[in-house]
Amino acid sequence: MRTTEIALIGAGPIGIEMAVALKSAGIDYLHLEAGNIGSTMQWWAPGTVFFSSSDRIEIASLPLQNEHQGKTSREEYLSYLRTVVLHYKLEIETFTRVTEISRQTDGSFILQCRRSNHGVGGPEELTCNHPVEDHKELLHELLEPIAAKKLVLAIGDMHLPRMLNIPGENLPHVSHYLGEPHQFFAKRVFIVGGKNSAIEAAIRLARTGAHVTLCYRGNELDSKRIKFWLYPEIMSLIRKQKISFYNNATPVHIESSSTTIRQIDPSTKETADLKIDTDFVLLLTGYTQNPEIYRQLGISLSGEGNKPDFNPQTMETNIPGVYVIGTGSAGTQTAGSTEFIETSHVHVERIMAHLQGKNPPVAKLNPVPEREI
Ligand SMILES: Cc1cc2nc3c(=O)[nH]c(=O)nc-3n(C[C@H](O)[C@H](O)[C@H](O)COP(=O)(O)OP(=O)(O)OC[C@H]3O[C@@H](n4cnc5c(N)ncnc54)[C@H](O)[C@@H]3O)c2cc1C
Known part of the structure; x- marks a missing residue:
C-alpha cells in the first residue's frame, strides 16, 4: 500500500493550480488523473475558444500569452497547461482513475485505482460507465491502493451528457x-x-x-x-x-x-x-456530474444538482479532511453555471490557509465571473 498525506484527484486547471500550491508549501501529496492533464478541454471540439479573457484563466501565477491578443483557444490552453506542469516540475499520475474511496475508522482514506485510457468525461465515458459486472472486459488493471490522510477532490462537473x-x-x-x-x-x-x-x-x-x-x-x-x-x-x-x-x-x-x-x-x-x-x-443539451465518489465518502449533497455541502471559508466538506475545489464543488450546474476556472482560484487559497492553520484569504466568498469581451 502506498501512503501520502494528501491525495489530490483531478488534473484540470484547478487541480494543477492546487498541486503547485501544495508543492510550493512542501506538503506531501499524490496527484491522480484518469486521463491526461486538462482532459476536459481535450474533448472540446478543435478550435473552441474560452469565453474568459486569458488573464482570468491563468493559473499558479504563470502568464498566459498568445500571438493574437484574443480569447484563448482549446489548443493554446492545453499547451499552456503542459507548460505549467513542466515549469513547476509537477508529478502527476495520469491515466489513473480513482474508482473507490473508503473511510477508515481513524478518519483516513483508502483509494482503489485502475489504469484507464481517458479522462472522466467526453465521448468515451459513456462506454465505460456501465455497471462493472456487465462490462468486465472494459476494466483496466487494478493498481496498488493508496492510503491518504486527506483528500482534495478537483474532479470537475462535466462527466456525462444529459x-x-x-x-x-x-x-x-x-x-x-x-x-x-x-x-x-x-x-x-x-x-x-x-x-x-x-x-x-x-x-x-x-x-x-x-x-x-x-x-x-x-x-x-x-x-x-x-x-x-x-x-x-x-x-x-x-x-x-x-x-x-x-x-x-x-x-x-x-x-x-x-x-x-x-x-x-x-x-x-x-x-x-x-x-x-x-x-x-x-x-447538445448539457452535461452532468457523476457524484459517485462524493456518495462513497458520505459527503452531504444538496439540491437537484447534488451540490456537495462545504464550508465556504475552507472548502472542507462535512467529512473532515475532504475538500472540494473547482467546478466539481458546484455539482451539476443546472440553472446556468456558477463555478468556472476564474471563480475557483480562491478555492486553492482557502484550502492552503486551512491546511497551514492560517486565516481564510481576504477575498470575496463568491467571486463573480467577469464576462468581458
Ligand atoms: C466549450 C466550453 C467552454 C468553456 N469556457 C470556459 C471559460 O471560458 N472559462 C472558464 O472558466 N470555464 C470554461 N469552461 C468550463 C471549464 O471547462 C471548466 O471551468 C474547467 O474545466 C474547470 O476546471 P476544473 O479543474 O475544475 O475541472 P476539469 O477541468 O473538468 O478537471 C477535472 C479532472 O478530474 C478528472 N477526474 C474526475 N474524476 C476522477 C477520478 N475518479 N479519478 C481520477 N481523475 C478524475 C477528470 O478526468 C478531469 O481531468 C468551458 C467549458 C466548455 C465545455
Missing part, C-alpha cells in the same frame, strides 16, 4: 459531442439545444458547409444564456435561412436517416409531429 432518453439516442450517427466540424461538410446535421454548446455548433457547422437544423424546446433563444458575441450571429443565420430553426420543439424519435420532432403551439397547446431528414444528430 441524456434525452428517446428511441434512437444510441444510434452511431448520434452524439452528445461536436468533435471535428469538418466531418459534417455538406451533410444534414440536426442539432438539439439552445445554449452555448448547441449555438456554437450550429454556427460553426453552418460555416463549415453543413445543412443545419436547430431544434430548441423554448419559444425563443435566450440572449442572456448565450455568449453575447454568438447571439447576433445565430439570429442572423436563422433570419437568412442559413440555419433551419424549430422552436417549441423536442425530438421524440431518431432513426438512421431521419429525426421526428414534436412541436407544440404555445397558445393552443396542440402538438404536431414532423419528420426531418438527417445524416447526423448532435444532442
Whole structure:
C-alpha cells in the first residue's frame, strides 16, 4: 500500500493550480488523473475558444500569452497547461482513475485505482460507465491502493451528457459531442439545444458547409444564456435561412436517416409531429456530474444538482479532511453555471490557509465571473 498525506484527484486547471500550491508549501501529496492533464478541454471540439479573457484563466501565477491578443483557444490552453506542469516540475499520475474511496475508522482514506485510457468525461465515458459486472472486459488493471490522510477532490462537473432518453439516442450517427466540424461538410446535421454548446455548433457547422437544423424546446433563444458575441450571429443565420430553426420543439424519435420532432403551439397547446431528414444528430443539451465518489465518502449533497455541502471559508466538506475545489464543488450546474476556472482560484487559497492553520484569504466568498469581451 502506498501512503501520502494528501491525495489530490483531478488534473484540470484547478487541480494543477492546487498541486503547485501544495508543492510550493512542501506538503506531501499524490496527484491522480484518469486521463491526461486538462482532459476536459481535450474533448472540446478543435478550435473552441474560452469565453474568459486569458488573464482570468491563468493559473499558479504563470502568464498566459498568445500571438493574437484574443480569447484563448482549446489548443493554446492545453499547451499552456503542459507548460505549467513542466515549469513547476509537477508529478502527476495520469491515466489513473480513482474508482473507490473508503473511510477508515481513524478518519483516513483508502483509494482503489485502475489504469484507464481517458479522462472522466467526453465521448468515451459513456462506454465505460456501465455497471462493472456487465462490462468486465472494459476494466483496466487494478493498481496498488493508496492510503491518504486527506483528500482534495478537483474532479470537475462535466462527466456525462444529459441524456434525452428517446428511441434512437444510441444510434452511431448520434452524439452528445461536436468533435471535428469538418466531418459534417455538406451533410444534414440536426442539432438539439439552445445554449452555448448547441449555438456554437450550429454556427460553426453552418460555416463549415453543413445543412443545419436547430431544434430548441423554448419559444425563443435566450440572449442572456448565450455568449453575447454568438447571439447576433445565430439570429442572423436563422433570419437568412442559413440555419433551419424549430422552436417549441423536442425530438421524440431518431432513426438512421431521419429525426421526428414534436412541436407544440404555445397558445393552443396542440402538438404536431414532423419528420426531418438527417445524416447526423448532435444532442447538445448539457452535461452532468457523476457524484459517485462524493456518495462513497458520505459527503452531504444538496439540491437537484447534488451540490456537495462545504464550508465556504475552507472548502472542507462535512467529512473532515475532504475538500472540494473547482467546478466539481458546484455539482451539476443546472440553472446556468456558477463555478468556472476564474471563480475557483480562491478555492486553492482557502484550502492552503486551512491546511497551514492560517486565516481564510481576504477575498470575496463568491467571486463573480467577469464576462468581458
Ligand atoms: C466549450 C466550453 C467552454 C468553456 N469556457 C470556459 C471559460 O471560458 N472559462 C472558464 O472558466 N470555464 C470554461 N469552461 C468550463 C471549464 O471547462 C471548466 O471551468 C474547467 O474545466 C474547470 O476546471 P476544473 O479543474 O475544475 O475541472 P476539469 O477541468 O473538468 O478537471 C477535472 C479532472 O478530474 C478528472 N477526474 C474526475 N474524476 C476522477 C477520478 N475518479 N479519478 C481520477 N481523475 C478524475 C477528470 O478526468 C478531469 O481531468 C468551458 C467549458 C466548455 C465545455
